[in-house]
């Protein structure tokens with residue numbers, strides 16, 4: 001197989017580039033194992049971020065013939081690729097939609113019966129490597145960054161139509177970028193900004209020296225989070241887990257930046273977004289969700305070496321308590 005053949009095949013079929021699943025064994029183990037250490041192989045599971053189907057495939061390999069897996073993605077390309085990869089399996093149900101609406105995506109008869117929900121957040125390698133999706137600052141592409149083609153709000157809109165103050169806030173809040181004011185000013189002055197390359201060059205013109213590349217990455221991350229409303233959707237998705245999960249059901253969340261991880265950590269404390277610990281009359285903890293693990297799990301050195309994209313991954317696990325809603 002020559003490189004030329006592979007390139008033309010990729011262009012002709014828009015082949016889904018393989019995403020290496022992160023913390024695969026660890027995440028699936030926590031997902032399907034109950035508090036007593038028994039594997040619930042006939043259980044009902046949700047993979048809220050299907051992507052290339054790596055985690056879904058492994059979950060299916062751990063389930064018996066009575067198990068069931070609903071896998072969600074807002075990106076049609078991911079759904080199509082995973083469907084092809086996993087093939088016909090009566091236990092597997094792909095769902096196209098935003099996990100922010102997980103409760104309405106899931107059939108009513110599954111509510112209160114789900115044994116585990118997995119979130120492997122962010123974008124897939126496929127999405128990053130497809131230059132025309134506009135996620136990557138390494139390639140020249142349009143300012144897009146939408147995970148779902150159905151969304152009407154793209155990176156072009158954020159970059160070219162946001163008020164200066166909003167743009168600065170987006171770069172500061174979602175990118176934690178300290179030069180957000182100067183970068184926002186340079187973007188506004190350079191409008192219209194048409195491509196990822198132009199955006200990168202604007203950031204490079206403001207932040208010089210060894211810090212440049214980190215600022216470029218932070219600006220792209222911030223705009224992607226804004227385009228896809230990532231933190232808002234994550235919050236509503238976590239809320240939706242409560243009525244879906246059976247008592248003892250688990251949420252496993254793998255995040256890739258501090259804003260996501262903070263959102264997950266806060267919610268896992270007691271099932272609300274303020275991190276408030278509810279107490280009963282006697283002062284005992286009284287939460288619908290509580291952490292199953294108190295520490296985070298990160299990839300082993302070997303995994304990071306094999307898959308550098310896993311370097312920033314942090315996994316947290318929570319459990320649905322017995323408390324009634």
Ligand SMILES: C[S@@+](CC[C@H](N)C(=O)[O-])C[C@H]1O[C@@H](n2cnc3c(N)ncnc32)[C@H](O)[C@@H]1O
Pocket residue numbers: 019020021022048049050051052053054055056072073074075078097098099100120121122123124125147233234
């Ligand atoms: C890191 S990838 C998942 C990779 C997958 N676990 C695998 O191993 O192949 C994240 C996926 O989640 C999807 N995604 C992100 N946010 C979403 C949301 N709010 N609703 C639905 N899908 C979302 C993205 O489109 C992407 O395909």
